Amino acid sequence: MRRSAVSAIIFSNSNDRTLKELTENRSMASLPFGGRYRLIDFALSNLVNAGISNIGIITKENYRSLMDHIGSGVYWDLDRKNGGIHVLPPYNKGRTNKGYFEALMRAKDFITRSNCDYVVTCESGIVANIDITALVNQHLESNADITIVYRKASCADKYENTMMLKLDENKKIKELVPANSSAESGNYTLGVAVFSKSALVNIISSDENITAKDFYLDILPKYIDNVNLFGFEHDGFVSVMDCGKSFFNANMELLKKEVRDDLFNKERPIYTKTRDDMPTRYGIYADVSNSFIADGCIIDGTVKNSVLFRGVRVKKGAVVENSILMQGVEVFENAKLKYVISDKNAVISANSPISGSDRKAFILKKNQMI
Amino acid sequence: MTNKKCVAMLLAGGQGSRLGVLTGKLAKPAVPYGGKYRIIDFPLSNCINSGIDTVGILTQYKPLELNDYIGSGKPWDLDRSNGGVHILPPYQGQKGGDWYKGTANAVYQNLGFIERYNPKYVIILSGDHIYKMDYSKMISEHKSSGAACTIAVMQVPYDEASRFGIMNTDSDGAVYEFEEKPKNPKSNLASMGIYVFTFEKLKKYLCEDEANKGSSNDFGKDVIPAMLNNNEKLMAYRFSDYWKDVGTVDSLWEANLDLLNPKIHLNLSDPNWKIYSRTNALPPQHITDSAKVENSLITAGCCVSGKIDYSILYENVTVEEGASVEYSIVMPGSVIKKGANVKYSIVAENVVVGENANVGVEPDYNGGDKWGITVIGAGISVGKNAKIGAKQMITENVSEGEKI
Numbered sequence: 001m002r003r004s005a006v007s008a009i010i011f012s013n014s015n016d017r018t019l020k021e022l023t024e025n026r027s028m029a030s031l032p033f034g035g036r037y038r039l040i041d042f043a044l045s046n047l048v049n050a051g052i053s054n055i056g057i058i059t060k061e062n063y064r065s066l067m068d069h070i071g072s073g074v075y076w077d078l079d080r081k082n083g084g085i086h087v088l089p090p091y092n093k094g095r096t097n098k099g100y101f102e103a104l105m106r107a108k109d110f111i112t113r114s115n116c117d118y119v120v121t122c123e124s125g126i127v128a129n130i131d132i133t134a135l136v137n138q139h140l141e142s143n144a145d146i147t148i149v150y151r152k153a154s155c156a157d158k159y160e161n162t163m164m165l166k167l168d169e170n171k172k173i174k175e176l177v178p179a180n181s182s183a184e185s186g187n188y189t190l191g192v193a194v195f196s197k198s199a200l201v202n203i204i205s206s207d208e209n210i211t212a213k214d215f216y217l218d219i220l221p222k223y224i225d226n227v228n229l230f231g232f233e234h235d236g237f238v239s240v241m242d243c244g245k246s247f248f249n250a251n252m253e254l255l256k257k258e259v260r261d262d263l264f265n266k267e268r269p270i271y272t273k274t275r276d277d278m279p280t281r282y283g284i285y286a287d288v289s290n291s292f293i294a295d296g297c298i299i300d301g302t303v304k305n306s307v308l309f310r311g312v313r314v315k316k317g318a319v320v321e322n323s324i325l326m327q328g329v330e331v332f333e334n335a336k337l338k339y340v341i342s343d344k345n346a347v348i349s350a351n352s353p354i355s356g357s358d359r360k361a362f363i364l365k366k367n368q369m370i
Numbered sequence: 371m372t373n374k375k376c377v378a379m380l381l382a383g384g385q386g387s388r389l390g391v392l393t394g395k396l397a398k399p400a401v402p403y404g405g406k407y408r409i410i411d412f413p414l415s416n417c418i419n420s421g422i423d424t425v426g427i428l429t430q431y432k433p434l435e436l437n438d439y440i441g442s443g444k445p446w447d448l449d450r451s452n453g454g455v456h457i458l459p460p461y462q463g464q465k466g467g468d469w470y471k472g473t474a475n476a477v478y479q480n481l482g483f484i485e486r487y488n489p490k491y492v493i494i495l496s497g498d499h500i501y502k503m504d505y506s507k508m509i510s511e512h513k514s515s516g517a518a519c520t521i522a523v524m525q526v527p528y529d530e531a532s533r534f535g536i537m538n539t540d541s542d543g544a545v546y547e548f549e550e551k552p553k554n555p556k557s558n559l560a561s562m563g564i565y566v567f568t569f570e571k572l573k574k575y576l577c578e579d580e581a582n583k584g585s586s587n588d589f590g591k592d593v594i595p596a597m598l599n600n601n602e603k604l605m606a607y608r609f610s611d612y613w614k615d616v617g618t619v620d621s622l623w624e625a626n627l628d629l630l631n632p633k634i635h636l637n638l639s640d641p642n643w644k645i646y647s648r649t650n651a652l653p654p655q656h657i658t659d660s661a662k663v664e665n666s667l668i669t670a671g672c673c674v675s676g677k678i679d680y681s682i683l684y685e686n687v688t689v690e691e692g693a694s695v696e697y698s699i700v701m702p703g704s705v706i707k708k709g710a711n712v713k714y715s716i717v718a719e720n721v722v723v724g725e726n727a728n729v730g731v732e733p734d735y736n737g738g739d740k741w742g743i744t745v746i747g748a749g750i751s752v753g754k755n756a757k758i759g760a761k762q763m764i765t766e767n768v769s770e771g772e773k774i
Contacts, residue, residue, distance in 0.1 A: 035654035036670075045651075074444065257673075260653060269651035274445075276646050278639040279405035279669035279682070280655065281630075286664050294654040295406070295670055296639060308654075 004054060004083065006136060006194075007116040008047045009107050010040065013060040014123040014191065018161070018242045021363045022343065027059065028241065029124035030066040032326045032344070034254050034263075035294035035309050038069050039241065041272045042129070043122040044076045046192075049268040050132035052120065054083030056110040058103045060090055069273055076271045086110060104215065105204050112201060119200050123191030125241040127250055128234060129265050135194055135232045138171075144230040145199035146220075148173065150187040151238045156180065159188035161242045163216045165231045173229040176221050187231060189216060190238060199227060237262045248341060248361050251307045251324050254292045277310055285316045301331065315350075322358070329364075340364060374424050374453060374487040376509055376566075378417050379477050382410060382497040383430030383470055388618045390763045391747035392718055396435040399497025401622070402701050402719070404629055404638065405669040405682050407647045408439060409616060412502070413495045414446045414455070415645045420505035422493065424453035426483050428476040430460060430469060445648040458483060472587030478576040484569065492572050494565040494589060500625045501562075501613035502636070502643050508607045509566055518571040518602040519594070521545065522564035524609045534560035535590050537606050545604040548594050559606055562613060565589060571602065612636045619763075623716055623743045626682050626699045630665055652685055660691045676706065684719075693723075698730065701748075714760070718748040724770070727756045734760070 012029035022031055029040035040057075047055055055078065059066065066087075072078075073085035088107050104121070111119055118139065120132060130149060139147040150165050156179045165187040166175035179188055203209060203219060212218035223229065237259050239250035253259045264270055277296025282288065287302040296311040301318035309327040314320055317334040324341045331337060332350040339356035342364040348354065352370050356362030364370065386398025393401060399410035410427075417425050425448060429436055436457075443455030458480050460469050470476035477484075477494065484492060491509055503522070512520035523537050531552070537559045538547040549555070575593050579585050585592045597604060612634060614625040628634045638645040652671035657663055662677045671686035676693035685702040689695055693706045696713040703720040706712055710723045715730035723729055729752065730744035742761030746752065753770035762774055 254653075255656070257656075260656065264653040270653070271651045274649050276445075276639065276644050276649075278629075278637070279667040282663045282666050282668065282678075284665045288657045288663055289661060290659045291657050292654050293657060293668075303657075 001136075003051075004115045006050070006052045006118045006120060007054040007056070007083075007111065007114040008052050008120040008122065009104070009111070010043050010047075010055065010057045010122045010124055011103060011191075012040065012057055012063060012066055012124050014125045019244060019247060021244065021365070022247065022341070023062070025062055025366065026065040027062050027124070029057070030063075030069050031241070031247075032309060033127060033247075034251060035292050035307055037270060037272050038066075039124050039127065040066065040069070041076075041270055042127050043124055044078070045268070045270045046128075046130050046132050047120060047122070048076045048078065048271065050120075050136065052132065053078060053080050054086075054114055054116065056086045056088050056107055058088050058107055060103070063087075063089070071273070075273050102213075104200075105210075108201070108204055111197065111204075117197055119195045119197055121193050121195065126190050126192065127237075127239040127241070127263070128190065129236055129263050129268055129270065130190070130192060130234050131268070132192075132194075135192075138232050139194045139196075139230070142170070142172075142230050143228060145196050145228040146223075147194050147230045147232050149190045149192040149232050149234050151190055151234050152185070152187055154185045156186065156188065158238070158240055158246065162191070162240065163189040165189060167231050171231045171233075173224065173231055176216065176224065176229075178217060187233070190234060190240070192234075194232075236265075244341070244361065244363065245359075248324065251292075252305070252322075254307060255290055255305065260292075275310055283316070309344075318348075324361075343368070346370070374489045376422055376424075376491040376493055376505075377484050377487050377489040378413075378422050378425040378493045378495055378505075379480070379484070380410070380413055380417075380425055380427045380495045380497055381473050381476060382427050382436060383476060384496075384498065385431045386498070386617065389622065390619065391745055391765050392619070392622070392716065393432075394747060394765070395432060397429065397431045397433060397497075398617075400436040400439055401616070402684055403500065403616070403622075404626060405667045405684050406649060407638070407645060409500065410436070410439070410497045411446075411645050411647045412500055413497060414443075414448065415643075416501075416503050416505060417495075418446050418448060418646070419643050420503075420509075422505060423448060423450055424487055424489075425455045426458045426480055427455065427497075428458050428470065428480065430476070433457070433459060439648055441648070446646045453487065456483065472585075472592075473589045474576055474579050474585075474593045475587035477572075478580050478587070481573060481576065489569050492567050492569050494563075494567065496563045498617055499562065499613060499615055500636075501609075502611065502645070503564070503609060503613075504643075505564075505566075508564070511607055512566040512568075512605065515543075515605045516603065517605040518568055519597060520566040520605045520607050521594070522562040522609050523559040523606045524562055524613055525558050526560045528555065528558050531555035531558045531560065537561055539606045543606045543608070545598070545606050548590070548598060550590060559608070561590065562609060563590070565594075566607075571597070619716065619743050619745055623699065623714075627680065627697065629667060629682065630680055650685060658691075661689075707754075715744040715746065717746045718750075720749050721746050722751045724752050724754040724756065726754060727752050727758075727768075729758045731760045 012027045078085045164179045280297040283300030293308045294310040299314045300316045301314040304321045306323045313330040315333045318331045326344045328345040335348045336353040339361045341361045343366040346364040346368045382399040386393040442449040448455040616622040655672040658675040661674045666678045668683045675691040676689040681695045682699045688705045690708045692709045698715045700717045701719045707725040709726040713730045734741045746764045752768045757773045
C-alpha cells in the first residue's frame with residue numbers, strides 16, 4: 001500500500017467524565033498509565049506500528065498536558081515532513097465537541113484534504129496493543145466500507161459503555177446494540193474502526209446526522225442495511241477506562257507476565273516521551289516485591305503489589321501496598337499507603353497512614369500534600 | 371554557515387584493546403555504562419549542557435554500532451540545521467587517503483570540517499571518560515588567560531602519577547613542562563585529555579606536526595611538546611569533581627559501581643546537568659514476589675525474580691528465581707537462569723548464564739594478581755552448572771558443567 005493510503009483520527013476526550021478525579025485537569029488521552037505511559041501512547045503506537053503517519057488528534061478541553069506530552073511527535077517518529085501529528089482544537093465559536101460525531105464533522109477538513117483512501121478512528125480510553133495492519137488488511141479483503149474492532153468476552157463487566165456486535169459467519173455486522181451488563185457473552189466494540197474515506201465523508205456530510213450525539217449508538221445502526229459493516233476481532237489484552245476502578249484494575253493487570261507480554265509486544269512496541277532519568281535506585285533498606293517500576297525512582301522502603309511511575313521516592317520505613325503512584329510522588333519516612341492512587345507530585349509526609357479499600361482506592365490529587 | 375564560537379572534536383576511534391572482549395564488536399565510546407548509558411553520552415551531554423552544539427566525532431575502529439547509536443544526534447539535542455553532530459570517518463581525497471595515524475592527525479584530516487564554522491576555539495575531547503564538566507568555564511578561562519592551549523588537569527595521588535601524562539606548572543597555572551608517564555613525577559597534575567585550543571594556533575601546529583615525518587601525530591606526545599618548545603602560552607585548568615578513565619576492565623567495573631557508592635556524588639539525572647542517552651521503547655521493570663533487591667540500579671525492561679545486591683542491571687535483563695547477582699554489572703538483554711550465581715563480574719550483552727552456573731569469585735586480597743573481575747563476552751552462552759573463576763575473559767561458549 002502506498003505510504004499515505006491510511007490516515008487516522010484520535011479522540012482525546014473520550015469518556016473524560018467517567019474518571020472525574022483523574023481527568024479534572026487533563027484529557028483522557030493524557031491520563032498517566034502503567035508507570036511511564038499516557039493513554040494516547042497506545043493509540044499512537046498502534047497506528048505508527050502499522051505504518052500510519054498522518055494522524056489528527058481531536059481535542060475538546062484540558063489539552064495542555066496532552067500538547068506537552070506529544071510535542072513535535074518525535075517520540076512516535078511522527079515529526080514528519082509529510083503528514084505527522086495534527087492537533088485539531090475546537091474552533092466553533094466557543095462550542096466544544098458534544099460527541100464523537102460532531103467531533104468527526106469538525107475533522108472533516110483534515111479528512112478530505114488528506115490524500116488517503118482509508119481512515120482509522122481511535123478512542124483514547126482503551127489500553128490495548130491492536131494489530132492495525134491486520135485490521136486494514138481485513139477491511140480491504142472483505143470489501144468493507146467500515147470495519148469495527150471488537151473483543152469477544154464472556155460477560156459485559158469490563159465493557160459496559162460499549163456496543164455489542166451481532167455478526168454473521170463472515171463477520172458482517174447484523175446488529176449493533178448497546179452493551180448491557182446482563183449480557184452473558186458477546187462481541188464488544190473497542191472504539192477503534194477503519195472507514196473507507198468515501199463512506200466516512202458521506203456519513204459526516206449528511207445533514208440528517210447532525211443532531212446525533214453518539215456515532216456508534218445513533219448513526220451506525222441506520223447504515224447497517226446499505227453500508228458494508230464488518231467486525232474485526234482483537235483477541236489480546238484490553239482494558240476500557242470508564243471508572244476509577246477500571247483504571248486501578250488495568251494498572252494492576254500489568255503485574256501479570258502474560259498481560260505485559262501481550263501489551264508490550266516486542267514486534268509492536270509502545271512508544272512514549274522519554275525523560276532521561278537514571279535507572280531506578282534501590283537502597284539498602286529496600287524491600288520490593290511484585291511491582292512494576294519505572295526509571296528514575298529512589299526506593300528505600302517497602303513496595304508491594306504496586307505500580308510506580310518515573311521519579312517516585314519511597315523513603316526508609318515507608319510502606320506502599322496495592323497502590324499506584326504517578327510521576328514524582330514522594331512518600332516520606334514511615335508513611336503507610338494502602339490502596340492509594342496518587343496523582344503526580346503529591347507529597348505524603350512522614351508517618352501518615354492513608355488507606356483506601358480494594359473496592360475503592362483513595363485518590364490523592366496532583367501536587368496534594370498530606 | 372554561521373560562525374560558531376567553539377567546535378568540539380571528539381576522538382572516538384580508539385579500539386580500547388584493554389577492555390578485551392567488551393570492545394570485540396564495538397568501539398570503546400559505545401561500551402554500555404551505568405544501566406542505560408554509553409561512555410560517549412558523557413562528552414556529548416557535557417557539550418550540549420555547556421552550550422556547544424557543533425560536534426565532530428572522529429571514528430575509525432568498528433564504527434557501526436557507534437554510528438547507529440549517534441544517529442541524527444536527537445537524544446542529545448544535537449540534531450541541528452546549523453551545526454549539530456557529525457560523524458567523521460577517515461576518507462579518500464584526490465591524492466588518496468589514509469587511516470587516522472594518531473589523535474592529532476585525525477583532527478588534521480578534518481580541519482576542513484572545523485573551518486566551515488570558522489570558530490575561535492576548538493575543544494578536543496575523548497570518548498573514554500566518565501565525568502560531568504562545564505566546558506564553557508574552561509573556554510572562558512582559556513579566553514581570559516590568552517593562552518594558545520588550555521589543558522584540563524586533575525590531581526592524582528603521587529604514587530599513581532607515573533601512570534599519567536603529568537603537567538608541571540608555575541604557581542599561576544602556566545605549564546612549563548609536560549612529562550608522559552614520568553618515573554619521578556614533579557607534580558601530581560594529570561592531563562585529562564581535554565584541550566581547548568585557539569583555532570589559529572591549533573591549525574598552525576597541526577600543519578607543522580603533519581609536515582614532521584618523525585612525529586607520531588599525537589596531541590600529548592607531539593603537539594603539546596612542540597608548542598612548549600616554541601614558548602606558546604599553555605595553561606592548566608584544574609578540575610576536581612568525579613572523573614574516571616574506563617580504559618580497563620577493572621576501572622569500567624569500578625566506575626559502574628561508583629554509582630552505588632554513597633560517598634561518590636555522580637547524579638546523572640540532575641535537571642541542571644542531565645546525561646542524555648538513546649533509549650529504546652521498553653516497559654518499566656518488574657520486580658516479582660520472589661525477588662530481593664537492595665543497593666542496586668535497575669532499568670527499563672528488566673524482570674527480576676532473584677537476589678540482586680550491589681549491582682547494576684541494564685535494559686531487558688532477566689534474573690530468574692533463586693539466581694543471584696552481586697557486585698556485578700549485567701549488560702542489556704542478558705539472562706541469568708535459575709539458581710545461577712554471578713559475582714564480581716561484567717556480563718556483556720545478550721549473554722545466557724545457565725541454571726546453577728557460577729560466574730566470578732570474591733576478592734582474595736592475599737592472592738595477588740590472580741584475582742580480578744570476570745568478564746563474559748557478548749552473546750556467550752554459559753552452560754548449566756558451569757563454573758568460571760576469577761579474572762577470566764570468556765570469548766567462547768562454555769559447555770555444561772565445564773570449569774574454567
